[in-house]
Amino acid sequence: MSVAEFAAANLSRATGAGLDPHEYLRVTGELAGLEEWGAAFMRAARGHLARAGQAATAISAGEHYQVAARWFHFATLGPNPEHALAAAEADTAMGRALDLLEPGARRIEGPGFAGWLRGPADATATAIVVPGLDSGKEEFHDVIAALSRRGMAVFAMDGPGQGVLAAGTTVRADYHRVIGRVIDALGAESAERVDHVGLVGLSLGGYYVAQSAALEPRVAAAVTVSGPFQLDWDLLPPPVRQLLIQRAGGKEADAEEAGGEEAGGEEAARRFAGQVDLSGLAPRITCPLLVVDGGQDVIPGVTNGEPLARLAPRGRYLAVAHGDHLLGNARPDWLAAAADWLSGALGAPADGS
Template sequence: MSVLDTPGLLPAFIAENRPRAHGAGLDLYEYARVTAPLTSLHEWPAAFAAAGRRYRAEAERAEAEGRTVTAGTSYRTAARWFHAAGLLPHPDRAAAARLAADADEAMRRALALLEPTAERVAGEGFAGWLRRPARAGEAGAPVVVVVPGMDSAKEEFHVLAEALLARGLAVLAIDGPGQGVLAATSAPEPDYHHVVGRALDALAGRDGLDPARTAVVGLSLGGYYAAKAAAHEPRLHAAVTVSGPYRLDWDGLVPFVTETLTQRCGSPEAARAFAARIDLTALAPTITLPLLVVEGGEDRIPGVTAATALASRAPNAELLLVPHGNHLLGTALPDWLPTTADWLATRLG
């Protein structure tokens, strides 16, 4: 039996993901309207995809009429709904791949209208969008690589990207192995520092950037990836983890997590092996660059040791703990997002 068939899970899943939807920029009243008719989690992808198609159609009408801002914002909203449609470990993985492609394409069309300077940046094991701030110094803008988590993608963290752009930082939001548009053709990669390194390689020589000032932000499982990159990639000058794991205990993980990892890794054995490698115990003391660990006090996921341990063991780390914050702190955006964006802007100078 799939975790989607768990009795009573539907209302709990809707409630649990409401802050995540808020953090991703979805309208919560519309979220309520989309989720209210659901009778099973199996219906989730179709309902959210329908919302994405409505916004895409609205964008296409506006674009045809020359209403560029409306078209661009509607394409961006469509990307968010298409991404949210694929959050579940749904058995139809081909449909999930189509949703990721729809989200990616909608974001491409949004950026083409709203930010013509945005560029597609892709290479071995990653694909993403580079966005530049409206103003940058003569040396060019510092760059922050944004890394998503287990079931996330580059289309989710618009609010974070906007906060960084507003402070003069360029943003490269990527999908890596097992994420977003790459989920159908690759498995999650614990050695994600190689992915970040290749992304930094791809930025070399691009106009308006200062490759001597770079940082990484990782969210959820991406927090582990960011910490791994912080330990191994010498070109990074700062790192932030948001709701990242310190280590995983497979036998303690909830079925939603184990089923998602099993699908993305390809088998239960591969998923167990992946989880066993998510452990910062030995690595934490080697992370010497400035590190901000952002945690929510209400973020308690069975089988996951939170990254608060990382803050105490990395020699140049700071902890930003928001007592009422949940996983990804969608319940507490004002309490961590401005501070985190300012912290990065200061460290990258």
């Protein structure tokens, strides 16, 4: 794939994540080849770090740190020999942003997860935002903001193989165990949180969320966005296979994750893909479930969410005909509606009061 094609394919994702479209087009338009992606995006991020250091107010500094975090995150999506450094810089920049813009945000970490709990300490409902295969907690700021405005506390997380944890962990199919640990940690912050926990999963995070809704009884409601119902390794495009191999391979997993064996390489990725199958779990999802899909989101080897919504006892399906993967080109068609739906399902005050 050429750099122009790769940049175009990620445009709606980047703008949906809050990157300025003009800056994105300028940065990507100057690339001579895709191998320059990571370095160029990290330079753009450091430009915002410099602006933060020169800002006249804490608000302006915090906003530049926040934008820097997103540029560092997007530096991990293309070729980048400094992938781990970019993810760590994204994490650090977001922490600096929250220190200035949301000083009440709490960092929470545990086995297999790390993230930020944002919003009022006395919120009666909490939403956990779960990223996808090559995503992280710095990406979905508009989703977090929409949920926060509706009175929910929001925990934006990285899990195994994601974001700041990608350098030392691998993807795992039993992600519901990680969600269980997150809920335990949230319960330690406030006992009320474990009674009103909602999940929002994006891309592969949609599979993680649906699986967790089926197997973790404390999940009260769930939303999936562009989540796969099923993967077929043999039909997946080569770039998707390679990404799965990267996120599944070359690292030593703990005994619980890998049964004491080394996780890595194509075999681990193929095994993981074979476990992404909700046909048996969907009927076990008894909580309210909203499944959001884009009609233009067509990836060979990926079965989209319609069967999940149909098989789940309380499933509801929202299809946006012109939506692409993650529906970054169609935010008005689903984001507010999904946030309202989750707020109502969790009993949170939709007006944030």
